[in-house]
Amino acid sequence: xxxxxxxxESRDGxxxxxxxxxxxxxxxxxxxxxxxxxAVLLGGPGTGAHAxxxxxxGADKVxxxxxxxxxxxxxxxxxxxxxxxxxxHGCDVAIFPATSMGKDLAPRVAxxxxxxxxxxxxxxxxxxxxxxxxxxxxxxxxxxRVSFGEKPAVLSVRPNVFTATENAKAGAVETLDVxxxxxxxxxxxxxxxxxxxxxxxxxxxxxxxxxxxxxKEPENFKMLEELADAFKGKAAVGASxxxxxxxxxxxxxxxxxxxxxxxxxxxxxxxxxxxxxHLAGMRTxxxxxxxxxxPEAPIFKIADYGIVGDLFxxxxxxxxxxxxxx
Amino acid sequence: xxxxxxxxxxxxxxxxxxxxxxxxTVETAGVKYVLNPYDEFAVEAALKHKExxxxxxxxxxxxxxxxxxxxxxxxLAMGADAAVLLKSDRPLEGLAVARVIADEAKGxxxxxxxxxxxxxxxxxxxxxxxxxxxxxxxxxxxVTEFSVEGGKVTAQCEIEGGSEVIELKIPCALTLTxxxxxxxxxxxxxxxxxxxxxxxxxxxxxAPDGVTVQKRTYPAERAAGRIVGEGPDAVPELxxxxxxxxxxx
Numbered sequence: 100x101x102x103x104x105x106x107x108e109s110r111d112g113x114x115x116x117x118x119x120x121x122x123x124x125x126x127x128x129x130x131x132x133x134x135x136x137x138a139v140l141l142g143g144p145g146t147g148a149h150a151x152x153x154x155x156x157g158a159d160k161v162x163x164x165x166x167x168x169x170x171x172x173x174x175x176x177x178x179x180x181x182x183x184x185x186x187x188h189g190c191d192v193a194i195f196p197a198t199s200m201g202k203d204l205a206p207r208v209a210x211x212x213x214x215x216x217x218x219x220x221x222x223x224x225x226x227x228x229x230x231x232x233x234x235x236x237x238x239x240x241x242x243x244r245v246s247f248g249e250k251p252a253v254l255s256v257r258p259n260v261f262t263a264t265e266n267a268k269a270g271a272v273e274t275l276d277v278x279x280x281x282x283x284x285x286x287x288x289x290x291x292x293x294x295x296x297x298x299x300x301x302x303x304x305x306x307x308x309x310x311x312x313x314x315k316e317p318e319n320f321k322m323l324e325e326l327a328d329a330f331k332g333k334a335a336v337g338a339s340x341x342x343x344x345x346x347x348x349x350x351x352x353x354x355x356x357x358x359x360x361x362x363x364x365x366x367x368x369x370x371x372x373x374x375x376x377h378l379a380g381m382r383t384x385x386x387x388x389x390x391x392x393x394p395e396a397p398i399f400k401i402a403d404y405g406i407v408g409d410l411f412x413x414x415x416x417x418x419x420x421x422x423x424x425x
Numbered sequence: 426x427x428x429x430x431x432x433x434x435x436x437x438x439x440x441x442x443x444x445x446x447x448x449x450t451v452e453t454a455g456v457k458y459v460l461n462p463y464d465e466f467a468v469e470a471a472l473k474h475k476e477x478x479x480x481x482x483x484x485x486x487x488x489x490x491x492x493x494x495x496x497x498x499x500x501l502a503m504g505a506d507a508a509v510l511l512k513s514d515r516p517l518e519g520l521a522v523a524r525v526i527a528d529e530a531k532g533x534x535x536x537x538x539x540x541x542x543x544x545x546x547x548x549x550x551x552x553x554x555x556x557x558x559x560x561x562x563x564x565x566x567x568v569t570e571f572s573v574e575g576g577k578v579t580a581q582c583e584i585e586g587g588s589e590v591i592e593l594k595i596p597c598a599l600t601l602t603x604x605x606x607x608x609x610x611x612x613x614x615x616x617x618x619x620x621x622x623x624x625x626x627x628x629x630x631x632a633p634d635g636v637t638v639q640k641r642t643y644p645a646e647r648a649a650g651r652i653v654g655e656g657p658d659a660v661p662e663l664x665x666x667x668x669x670x671x672x673x674x
Binding site (some may be wrong): 162171173175178198199200202203204205206207209210211213214215216217218219223231234235237238239240241242243244245246247248249285286287288289290291292293298299300302303343350351353354356357360364374375376382383385386387388389394398399401402403404405406407408409412413415416417418420423424 | 436438439441445451462519520545547552553554555558562563565566567579582583585588589590591592602603633634636637640641642644649650651652655656659660661664666668671673674
């Protein structure tokens with residue numbers, strides 16, 4: 100039987116929010132094709148506890164592969180299990196998240212199967228029984244509509260774009276045989292270092308509070324961190340290229356063509372004038388708020404709401420009001 | 426230590442991208458091209474590790490039209506020893522590029538196969554892991570820094586909300602992102618020397634495309650926004666709009 104494959108990403112035994120989004124995207128495609136969603140969840144012992152959750156988000160069947168060798172992600176091990184699964188089940192479409200794990204794994208699976216692959220998909224349609232994907236290029240300066248050659252179509256979807264929906268149905272859970280030997284792997288994850296306080300990543304956060312040169316000094320980013328904290332675990336701090344190049348913030352926070360392209364629900368551009376490569380990286384945000392002292396700044400042309408004025412007065416007030424609200 | 430570094434010629438990030446009249450291609454006329462910024466990290470990393478070891482060589486490789494020779498010269502001017510241009514008379518998509526690179530790499534001896542984490546044109550982030558898979562070697566992606574010791578590479582990789590340390594057997598593939606390797610500028614001496622370095626050209630036949638772009642479009646115009654007000658007094662109104670109109674809070 101055919102079906103749509105959905106990769107349910109977990110880390111340290113915890114299912115990641117993006118797994119729900121991937122299953123939701125797969126559900127939409129499966130409904131249009133009249134087929135089923137097969138979600139695969141791989142991890143260390145105990146990971147299978149999350150299988151029911153995947154059913155609620157639209158998986159008809161959840162295949163759980165637990166192994167001590169999978170306590171950490173392994174590109175080689177996961178590729179072997181997943182490519183084998185897709186072949187055996189004859190899946191037409193394979194959907195992964197465009198996360199660091201998904202973007203490492205999905206191209207390997209595609210290469211193993213000898214088929215094409217695209218990443219960062221923002222919209223999926225079914226046309227004449229085949230899937231057609233739309234994805235940004237040049238960090239969103241252009242969108243490409245892409246069709247696939249031989250089956251399966253392998254792709255990764257951008258986090259935050261496919262809003263997870265719940266489905267009353269609970270999927271059936273099956274066990275997947277994962278007899279892999281860690282000694283065969285050429286690459287092993289030795290250690291995972293979480294950033295202080297398990298910070299949300301700018302690529303995944305539903306709210307981003309981004310700062311640019313207008314912040315004047317690296318110390319002033321503390322103000323943005325406080326604003327992000329006021330959103331109680333929903334917001335991450337982002338940065339423009341100028342401040343990353345100046346060494347004020349790490350590259351992992353950079354939004355733009357040489358950083359991350361993001362699609363949060365809400366994007367605050369604070370003291371960012373809006374260089375073309377920054378605009379490209381954040382224009383797919385659902386709502387954009389700009390705070391800048393220059394009313395002519397290009398950022399105001401794409402912002403939904405803007406406040407003109409001194410950010411050093413506006414941001415503390417904003418933080419205070421958000422705290423009251425949350 | 427022998428490194429093979431794959432590089433790509435891409436439009437400068439400041440470029441405004443224009444779609445061609447056919448609706449599928451991107452205009453190339455008048456566009457300034459550069460060595461892909463992420464590939465610069467890969468070239469720099471290869472040079473640094475060669476210098477630290479006091480031996481080895483760095484070969485840069487590109488798949489593209491004849492104009493990609495210019496990009497390879499840039500890498501040679503930075504300090505790479507030799508270059509190979511796998512010349513295709515048509516643009517190739519990800520899997521086709523990966524196959525061409527893998528075929529070339531099979532005929533060469535290398536310890537490290539380095540890539541930029543992504544190219545800033547197609548934003549695919551796929552060719553590195555695909556080549557690793559086709560060659561059956563381990564890989565790590567989004568590497569910010571790595572060390573080489575006793576036949577092993579230890580790589581620091583960027584992941585959501587932190588980093589991870591991956592140990593890889595050599596030969597292996599790494600895709601580089603911004604981190605410890607600050608790309609050097611080519612010196613005048615380097616530029617002069619680059620002219621004399623070997624740049625081999627080989628014609629390649631790409632395999633059929635795994636994916637096809639049917640159409641390219643510009644992103645939907647965002648409706649002109651609204652200035653809510655000036656100064657901190659506009660904050661309550663902004664939050665009201667976000668809650669009641671945008672319904673995002």
